[in-house]
Amino acid sequence: MILPSLDLENSLWSEGAEWVAGMDEVGRGPLAGPVVIGILAMRKGDVVVEGVRDSKATSQKQREKLHEAIKSSHIFHAIGEASNDEIDSMGLAEAINVAMRRAVTNLTILMGKSPDVLLIDGKNMRDIEGVRCIKMDRGDSLHYTISAASIIAKVYRDGLMVEYGGEFPEYGFEKHMGYGTKVHLNAIKQFGVTRIHRKSFAPVSKYLL
Numbered sequence: 519m520i521l522p523s524l525d526l527e528n529s530l531w532s533e534g535a536e537w538v539a540g541m542d543e544v545g546r547g548p549l550a551g552p553v554v555i556g557i558l559a560m561r562k563g564d565v566v567v568e569g570v571r572d573s574k575a576t577s578q579k580q581r582e583k584l585h586e587a588i589k590s591s592h593i594f595h596a597i598g599e600a601s602n603d604e605i606d607s608m609g610l611a612e613a614i615n616v617a618m619r620r621a622v623t624n625l626t627i628l629m630g631k632s633p634d635v636l637l638i639d640g641k642n643m644r645d646i647e648g649v650r651c652i653k654m655d656r657g658d659s660l661h662y663t664i665s666a667a668s669i670i671a672k673v674y675r676d677g678l679m680v681e682y683g684g685e686f687p688e689y690g691f692e693k694h695m696g697y698g699t700k701v702h703l704n705a706i707k708q709f710g711v712t713r714i715h716r717k718s719f720a721p722v723s724k725y726l727l
Contacts, residue, residue, distance in 0.1 A: 521571050522665040526652075530635050531562040537594075539633035540663025541621060543614055543640070544573070544671040548696030549706075549722050550689075550715045551602060551679055553614055555621040556671030558588070558595040558663055559633045565591040570665050572658040573672035585673040588666050595667070596624035597674050606718040615644045622646050639664050686712050 527538045539559040546553060567587045569580075576584065588595070598621025600613035608616070618638075626632045636649045639657035657664040676695055683692030689705040689712065696702070696714075698721075706715070706725055715722050 521569070522658075522660050522662045524566065524662045526637065526661050527560060527663055528562070535634040537561055537629065537631075537633040538635045538637065538663060539594075539622075539625065540637045540657070540661060540665070540667045541618065541639065542573075542658050542664050542668035542671055543617070543643075544668065544675050545696070546610065546614070547698075548716070549698050549702065549719050550691065550696035550712065551675065551682065552599040553605060553610070553617055554671045554675040554678075555598040555614070555617045556595070556667035556669070556674065557598070557621040557625050557636075558592055558667045558670060559625060559629060560592065560663055566662065567591050567666065570662060570669065572665050573668040575659070576669070578676070581669055581673055581676075584669050588669060592666065594625060594629050595670050596621055596628060597671065598622070598624060599675075602714050602716045605716050609718075618643070618646060622649065637661055637664055639668070682714055686714075 530538050537559045539557055541557045544554045570584055573581055598617040600617040605613040632649050636646055636651045637657060638651055638653045641653050641655050643653055645651040658668045679695045680692040688709045690701050694702050711722055711725050717723060717726055
């Protein structure tokens with residue numbers, strides 16, 4: 519397995535950037551719950567957590583272990599999210615942009631300043647005003663800061679869905695995390711649509727008629 523590197527971050531530090539941040543999104547496709555953005559900032563010489571990689575390439579146990587190590591090693595990391603209601607009202611693309619801006623704001627509050635450069639997973643993602651942005655596809659598998667941010671976002675969102683699993687035990691949110699599995703779809707058919715479902719998403723929308 520090829521692990522993400524700090525090659526891009528190192529080149530940016532050598533150009534004079536002090537703080538380089540990586541950003542990644544989790545929860546684009548589920549039928550329920552929020553979309554979540556993770557963000558993490560590093561300076562040259564900061565500790566690197568061994569084994570960090572794209573959250574999609576890790577098991578739950580691996581993610582949770584890496585998450586704890588990342589939180590212990592990197593002081594400046596944050597979350598931004600947009601709720602299912604916001605996704606329904608403004609559309610997914612705009613909700614993701616709102617969550618991105620919230621993540622940057624939350625990180626800036628922690629740091630006392632904005633990061634100098636922001637690495638964003640996804641060429642089609644929008645820039646964040648006031649911050650130099652570099653966007654690329656597969657960033658979460660190539661660049662350390664984005665990979666670490668993806669783990670932060672994934673563990674945070676999964677934790678939320680586990681809590682919703684306790685609130686709505688018939689739906690199994692703690693198992694499928696809101697994705698459109700057969701179990702989830704059958705639960706919607708049997709028990710209806712909850713307050714955390716994305717009502718603008720098919721097939722949820724057809725059960726509102």
